[in-house]
Amino acid sequence: MSQNSLKNSLKNGPNEKGYYGEFGGRYAPEILMPNLIELEKAFEQATNDKNFIDEFEYYLKEWVGRPNPLYFAEELTNQVGGAKIYLKSDHLNHLGAHKVNNALFQILLAKYMGKKKVLCETGAGAHLIATAACCAKFNLPCVGYMGKDDILKQSTNVLKAKLFGSKVVECVDGTGKKGVLKDACTAALKAWSSDPEAFYCCGSAIASHPFPRIVQYAQSIIGREIKKQILEKEKRLPDAIIACIGGGSNLIGAIHEFLDDKDVKLYGVEAENSAALTNGSIGIMQGFKSFMLQSEDGSETLPTSSLASGINFYSAGPEHAFLKSIGRVNYTYATDEQAFDAFKILCKTEGILPAFEPSFALAKTIELAKKMPGKILICNICGRGDKDIDTAEKMLGEKLDK
Secondary structure, X not given: OOOOOOOOOOOOOOOOOOEEOOEEOOOOOHHHHHHHHHHHHHHHHHOOOHHHHXXXXXXHHHHHOOOOOEEEOXXXXXXXXXXXXXXXXXXXXOOOEOHHHHHHHHHXXXXXXXXXXXEEEEOOOHHHHHHHHHHHHOOOOEEEEEEXXXXXXXXXXXXXXXXXXXXXXXXXXXOOOOOOHHHHHHHHHHXXXXXXXXXXXXXXXXXXXXXXXXXXXXXXXXXXXXXXXXXXXXXXXXXXXXXXXOOOHHXXXXXXXXXXXXXXXEEEEEEHHHOHHHHOEEEEEOOEEEEEOEOOOOOOEOOOOOOOHHHOOOEOOHHHHHHXXXXXXXXXXXXXXXXXXXXXXXXXXXOOOEOHHHHHHHHHHHHHHHHOOOOEEEEEOOEEHHHHHHHHHHHHOOOOOO
């Protein structure tokens, strides 16, 4: 079904088979097909159920704390020069990131479907703690799958998830020595295929249909708030919106409301060494067709790395692949060094501690602002940086003041 009845709108979502243009689809093993079909039917039913939507909106307001502010970063604007910079404050959500928007929606959907357990994957851990907290709230057991490397980097988030009652399963690649988000996704899907009572809470706008659409639906609250808030503050739409992207939930949430507003430029900022949309080729893996960092024959993914675990991923969601193919969104990348510089600048100018992930978008925002005097830019700060303090301390090469 179409998400938006407007003819020719880019907000319409995928076709009945889950494709955005040529991207997306349901390239899943036969054993997962009943799960995916059941999920699609439940999603369509729930989103047409007023009681379900009312419950979702109630908890977004009373538990998550939405709407969060659209904040004019005056000191940052003055230091950078050029454009006026606004920050969308998803770091102020309960649990400190945008991930809770989607986790809340999907856990309510799991409850709606009568599921008895929840499985999830995670990179930086934000989706894990959001899912674990929602499961605690609604009395559902939670099992999170996380790469070995990410567990070491994000030990604080692992502890938080365990405090919320979640079990955390360490995942590794074929060598048995390393493990990142890709390996966590594989392990979680494998577990879901063998447990009919479980619900798989996908954390990003990836995987087989209907997951990209579900995640987009849940995260689009970000862009709807941005549009309302910027019209109240400036009486016009922004000139550009910038957000980081790994799988793509944060970015699609921030920009979806603006896809038909042709005068608003949209930017997705990847990490340099996991820039699938910037440097990848078209392929099919883990249930969907998109741009991927892969070998020439498409048989395996290439190694990736990033300062930010949450955007250290070999691909991006199919809706982003489609938006790239038609030129609606500008996909680019920042280096680890640029992101860390932006991280420090925001700390020192605005007293805001961003996560490393949105620091990549902030780096691009600063670059654009210098070239766009008199314009209005909005950057989504999709998470706060408590989880990254230990890494920041090591990178600074000195002890932070206690």
